[in-house]
Structure formats: structure tokens, C-alpha cells
Amino acid sequence: MPNTHAGQTDRVGHTPFVDLTPPGDPVAHRYGEPGGTGGTILPPTIELQLNHRSVRKFLTEPVSDAQIDLVITAAQSASQSSNLQVWSVVAVRDDDRKRRISAAIGRQSYVEDSSVFLVWVADFRRAANVAEAQGASAETLGYIENTLVTAVDSGIAAQNALLAAESLGLGGVFVGALRSNPAAIIQELGLPDYTFPLFGVALGYPDPSERAGIKPRLPRTAVLHQERYDPTAWLAAAEVYEDRLQEYFAEHGRDNYSWADTLTKRISTVDGLHGRDSIRGALEAQGFASE
Known part of the structure; x- marks a missing residue:
């Protein structure tokens, strides 16, 4: 997270959270290495990336429209395949809607408590409209290449978005559980054909009482x-x-x-997919046959 401190104000006029970044070498911290006190000097962007932590507990202070605009602009600045730009975001602020989304995916408190919940949508509806306006059909949208393109580009853009949010003093967490009940999310958000909810990003000002650390990664x-x-x-x-x-x-x-136990439970049986074993049917219903 950024090295801001209580009392400082970001450039869009909000007070960032209390800095919980541990002192010392951010490279060592990222890998959980002992003796991380070397204080490696890094470019600010890389230091921000290495200090990332998932935030699931938020203060009640709202995230402004100006901040969301910057976050989405950063997302749109990410590399995109062939400049197709085949994703969209639905920003959900309404408390009742957040509660319904949370209920649909098994009650995730950080969805309900976030200031804004950004739902990342695979979106070939816009591209299909453009092609149809040119007098052409969109006959390739059922091929797996396009399913992969919209998913990959969404992930690239969303990581840009979260990094931008963290630079503004915000925190967040990716929420893949939307794919456990995509039909409910599609209905709740009114998603048309050739669109699909891929994941969410819960955003807000981190509550300093949540002592989430920097989770080590594989060496x-x-x-x-x-x-x-x-x-x-x-x-x-x-x-x-x-x-x-x-x-x-x-x-x-x-x-x-145990990381090995967690990984094994996730991939060894269908139960580990938490309902996502039926996702092909949901994709096909939205026009993504993925052939």
C-alpha cells in the first residue's frame, strides 16, 4: 500500500488510511523472507505493487466519483488485444443491490461494506453492435479465442484499476465468487447477450483495525x-x-x-469449484459458446 499517513490528504480531497506498510525491504516482505530490513530503494510504482494486500474491511467514508473516474481511466490505459476494448464495468453503490449481490454469492461482507463494488463484465455486446452497424455479422463471438480475449483483457485492466485505487489511498479485493452464481448477477445488473460477469472489485478506504498483512508468494x-x-x-x-x-x-x-492442502482441495474435486463447474452453460446462454 502507499506510504501515506493519517492526516495527509490525497489529490482528490480525501484522507487516506493509516499506513500499515511494514518497515524494511519490500522485496523480502513479499516473499516472507526473514530479516527484511535492508530497505531496498525501489521506484514508487514497484514499491506500491510489492506492498499490495487484499482489503476486506472498510471505513464508511465514501469513494468519490472523481476517484472512480481516475480508476477507470487507469484501467482503460492498460494494454488491450487489437484495441478491441471488450470489457465494461458496472459500479454498484446502492446498498440494497450490494446486499443482493452478496447474498447471491454466499454472503461476502466486504461486498456489502465496500463503498463501491465494481463488477467487471466481459463485453462483446458493444463490439457486436459496431459490427452490425457496419453491415457485418458477429459470427466469431462463439469461439473460445474471443472468450479468452475478453477475460484476459479484463484481468489486465482490472489490475491497473486496483493499483490506481491503491495509489489514491484506497484498498480493495478481487471477488471471483460472482462466477458461482452468474445468472443472479446477470439478472441483477441487466446484462444483455454477449456479456458476462467475470469478477468484482470491492473498493473503499481500508479500516486500520483490519491487520491484514502482505501475504507471501511462492519464491x-x-x-x-x-x-x-x-x-x-x-x-x-x-x-x-x-x-x-x-x-x-x-x-x-x-x-x-497448508498451501499444498488448499491447492489440492481447490483442484482435486468438483466441490472445490464452488458451483463453477456449470459455468459453461451460463456462458452459452449469454452467447459465449466457447467452441
């Missing part, structure tokens, strides 16, 4: 391959990671956490 050696993929590169790194992540969760009141 770099597990994910960075040189020239060719090394299928064994992750083995030693994963052993180190298990220990570091277990220490992190123990500090936050959750003992005996």
Missing part, C-alpha cells in the same frame, strides 16, 4: 524459468513456501495452514 525460482520450462523448479521452492506461509497465517491467528 521467484518456482515461477521464473530460463529459456525452457523446468518441471522440477518448484519443488524446493514449495517446501520453503509452506513454512513461510504457515508462519504468516499463524501470525494472523490461523494455525497449521
